[in-house]
Amino acid sequence: MLFNNKNQATIIVTPSERAAESYIEKGLKNLWCKTKESPCGCSCCRMIKNRTYFHQMWISPEKGYKIEDIKPVLHISKYSRSENESFVFILDKAETFTPAVANRLLILLEEPPTGYYFILITKNISAIIPTIISRCFIEVLSKQHDLEHLSKLCQAFTGINLPPMQQLYTILKEEKPDHRVSKQYLDIIRSIHIKESFKHYDHKTSRNKKNRIINLLNLFSQQLPRQGGSDLFWKLLYFSWPS
Ligand SMILES: [Zn+2]
Numbered sequence: 716m717l718f719n720n721k722n723q724a725t726i727i728v729t730p731s732e733r734a735a736e737s738y739i740e741k742g743l744k745n746l747w748c749k750t751k752e753s754p755c756g757c758s759c760c761r762m763i764k765n766r767t768y769f770h771q772m773w774i775s776p777e778k779g780y781k782i783e784d785i786k787p788v789l790h791i792s793k794y795s796r797s798e799n800e801s802f803v804f805i806l807d808k809a810e811t812f813t814p815a816v817a818n819r820l821l822i823l824l825e826e827p828p829t830g831y832y833f834i835l836i837t838k839n840i841s842a843i844i845p846t847i848i849s850r851c852f853i854e855v856l857s858k859q860h861d862l863e864h865l866s867k868l869c870q871a872f873t874g875i876n877l878p879p880m881q882q883l884y885t886i887l888k889e890e891k892p893d894h895r896v897s898k899q900y901l902d903i904i905r906s907i908h909i910k911e912s913f914k915h916y917d918h919k920t921s922r923n924k925k926n927r928i929i930n931l932l933n934l935f936s937q938q939l940p941r942q943g944g945s946d947l948f949w950k951l952l953y954f955s956w957p958s
Contacts, residue, residue: 717742717834718801722852723827726809726835726843728865728903729856735836738856739805740764743771746801771803779811785819792823796830809835810842817844824850840903841866841890849895855906865903866890868949872904872956883953887946897945898936905932927957 717725717739729735740763747768749757762768772791776784788804796802812820824833824847835851837843867886871878878886892900908929931952940948 717854718746718803718832723831724824724833724835724851725854726837726840726848726851727854727856728837728840730838731856732807732836734856735807738854739834739836743768743803746803770801771805773805773807775807776811779808780813780816782813782815782819785816788823789819792828792831795828798829800830801832802830803832803834805834805836807836809837810839812843812847814844817847821846821850839865840899845893845896845899848899853899853902853906855903866892866900868892869900869903869907872952873907877953877956880953883949887949892945892949894940894942894945894948897948898939901932901936901939905929905936908932924957931955931957 727735727738743763744760747759747763748755749759759768763771766773772787774784774788791802827833840848868890871883871886908925935952
């Protein structure tokens with residue numbers, strides 16, 4: 716869930732900017748709406764929708780990020796706030812962070828100042844540096860067939876069937892996920908399967924198989940790889956996968 720104080724940084728992975736916007740808007744209204752009614756036309760809700768509410772800042776550079784684009788973030792977040800005040804930064808197109816931008820933001824995300832929330836939106840999580848990913852909670856807003864922007868490893872474990880073994884080995888060689896990225900990928904894979912288990916299936920996947928997949932992913936999320944152990948981790952998951 717967006718905006719709880721244990722989770723001040725979130726990456727929203729979605730192929731649809733519209734989907735991310737309406738999801739975030741809902742979260743912001745939840746935070747600040749005066750009536751908590753839906754639909755609501757209170758002044759807060761109107762300002763949230765127009766992006767003029769004074770405790771939110773959307774950053775959406777047309778052609779990718781420059782350091783200047785995140786200066787307001789660095790500046791505003793210096794002011795201290797109490798825990799029940801919230802200020803939310805939304806950074807769109809996070810896949811276009813330059814290394815300089817990413818590293819500057821990383822310092823903030825490592826120890827987010829009290830009362831500040833950071834939401835990064837991206838179509839392509841594999842373009843975000845692993846150190847940022849490891850600081851953030853991941854939310855996937857996506858349908859299975861919209862996953863072409865996810866990493867190939869995530870795709871491999873979210874399709875109807877697993878790819879041939881050789882293909883998995885090639886993906887592991889190409890993407891070389893380290894133990895922290897592996898944790899994030901497993902979270903993504905798990906959340907996609909859980910989300911789907913609430914929907915109607917196509918006829919090719921039975922509910923029983925889906926449940927076994929989710930149980931397996933739960934089990935593996937308690938046995939995450941240590942440094943250097945990711946390759947083996949993914950191969951074990953592959954061979955344990957319900958047929
Ligand atoms: Zn309202």
